[in-house]
Amino acid sequence: MSRPMVTYKPSDEVDFVIVGSGAAGGVLAKELSTNGFRVVVLEQGEYFREKDFTHDETKVFVQSQLTNKISTHPITFRKTPEETARKQQAVLYGSCVGGSSVHFTANFWRFHEIDFKEHSKTGDIPGANFADWPISYADLEPYYTKVEWEIGVSGLASSSPFDPPRSKPYPMPPLPVKGNGVIFERACRKLGYHAYPAPMAILSQPRAGRAACMNCGFCLGFGCEVGAKSTSLSSVIPMAERTGRCEIRPNCYVSRIETDKSGRVTGAVYFDAHRNTYLQKAKAVILSANGAETPRLLLLSASNQFPAGLANSSGYVGKNLMPNSSALAYGIFDEQLNDYKGPAVSRIMHDFYELDPKLGLYGGGGLDARFDFTPVSFALNGLPPGTPKWGAGFKQALAHNFTRTFQIFCHGTSLPVESNSFSLDPDVKDAYGLPALRMTFRDHPNDLKMMEWMQARALEILDAAGAKTRWGPPVQEQQFAVHLLGTCRMGTDPKTSVINADHRTHDVKNLFLCDGSSLVTSGRGQPTMTIQALAYRAADRITALAKRGEISA
């Protein structure tokens, strides 16, 4: 049952090799194989099935069952290019078939129209490398709809006055409201805001042979054991395999994209589980390895022909990292919410998506009411400041607060800053002898100010909600990223972007990039929906190019 339905030899020149099987790679695999192409997907991590998923936090959080392992793939971090980076778990991403979509929270917002053309509206921002997208929301709208219907998104159309236009309603009603959603919604209403049912990539009803959510509460960080979370693993990858033309090949760590004398890519070199090296030959290569590993792989593929890294004539590979800004506010209430039950989020609000320019802040954000703690993570991080760390007082606080606490999560813009980047560490190597991923990042000052403003609003909402105790951890410069955006941005000018609107690299005709790295702006958080819509669109564009003979020619 776990065997792929088709297998290719590395020496078989397939039509496409896709590196990465996550949010974008899964969609591309399904679409391209459905369109008749022979596809090999090389996935760094394992191929888990629903039966392998567990609520055991030691497996998931301590042993990184589903995510990148710094023991073999170390990461270094520094704030500025002047510093020497030190080893740090600065990046977390999915490392299994399905990628980060397997362990994500499943918040599934569309970007709004403004996200695609904000530079034109706002103008340059000091310290930011700000640009418009070469496509509009209208270009992407049909693909957002396709994601909702094919991957499976629950929600209520037109429930937010700030929502962008849509061509179809959601395919399923929203998930059940939680205590945090009810409280948040009432408080928002009191303050004149518009909370509404959260669009979530989790099935509220059985669909396409998959079970509906059983409200176990183990979403963030965990794989869904009933397949209700709409991951690439549960949705598009089975469709890709059923075409009989797509092989998902797990435990394959790609080390290099090979090129020929004419500057065209010929395939992907990878280590298998036994560290044997192979070249999977392909007519074209698509990198969907995420916003950290896609630029790293391009930089690792430097050659005499491409001395700065593959597809890097602009020098923009790895630059302009945008992890989204964030802030939190916590509240404790008199009665039991029991928010450990059900998906993390049931209500969000977008009243602050476009902030009043008079505030002097760029961008905006969205707020959601959530409880994404497990019992262990709550005990470690969920109690108010000043709570005893041990003894009877600690135990009493746990017993009282675990069922009575929720958070408001403020998600917001990250401005693109050229020095914020992924690059190759000159000193640290991974277990395969390859240069480690190095992250350089310091938040644009606007983003920190905006998050402080946003957190103040979240605390006001908790006051309006009647929270018995509420607090907000200080907004700090980020040193940890899970949204890996903008590092091979899309654009029309080959001097200031890496790919064009078809996701084709400006420099190499048969090399395409599609994942978080393609984004030009960061939206207001929750990028997976947009990454998948881009992937559906990219598949259409790439299919058209291939059918016109413009890739292999």
Add this chain to the structure above:
Amino acid sequence: MNSFHPARRDFLQLLGGTAGAAWLTANWPALVSAAEHAHQATKSDHPVLEVFTADQAREVEALASCIIPSDAAAGAREAGVVYFIDRALKTFFSDTLPIYQKGLEAAQKTTAELFPGVPRFSAATDEQKLKIFTHLAEESERENSGPRRLAPGTSEDFFQTLRVHTIFGFLVDPEGGGNRDFVGWKAIGRDPSHSFSPPFGFYDKDYPGWQPVSGETEKK
């Protein structure tokens, strides 16, 4: 004997009602396997120590019981935290074993300094244990608040390490080898069931359903 984990069994029953027989049939063998694994991990009546000696285990249990004491509700002792830590030191937390070796020595030394004549921490009275443990915790606080502050998650401090491991052992899903019989979850009010149906709590039980803010559904 029914080898099913009770919460898993409830989950299977509920699933049968909501997801349909086809899904259940297709996934039944896998779920049985998972349930049996969970059962083995959590239901051993005679857990065996693989890393700690009996003496060390007694001290670790006494120390962990200061972090999550037993009262009307179960504490670290009843949750089998010491067995969780023992297994963790053999496997995924093995790099912290030296911290335990040094930490147990330090606890012994502090006990002897504060209460000469008390042979070991576990032999102290509850009042004495409180004083000794307070001393250990304050020492840790001092060491972690100054310029030498250790990076989060890499603490070599015994108190911090023991605290994190005790919390894991008390509250981890029993598949992880702690939280015996779900006593940790019960102590914090978490229903051990594997799946739930709304309403979930006090605030959503009378929720009338989402309604737009009156007169404000138009695009702003």
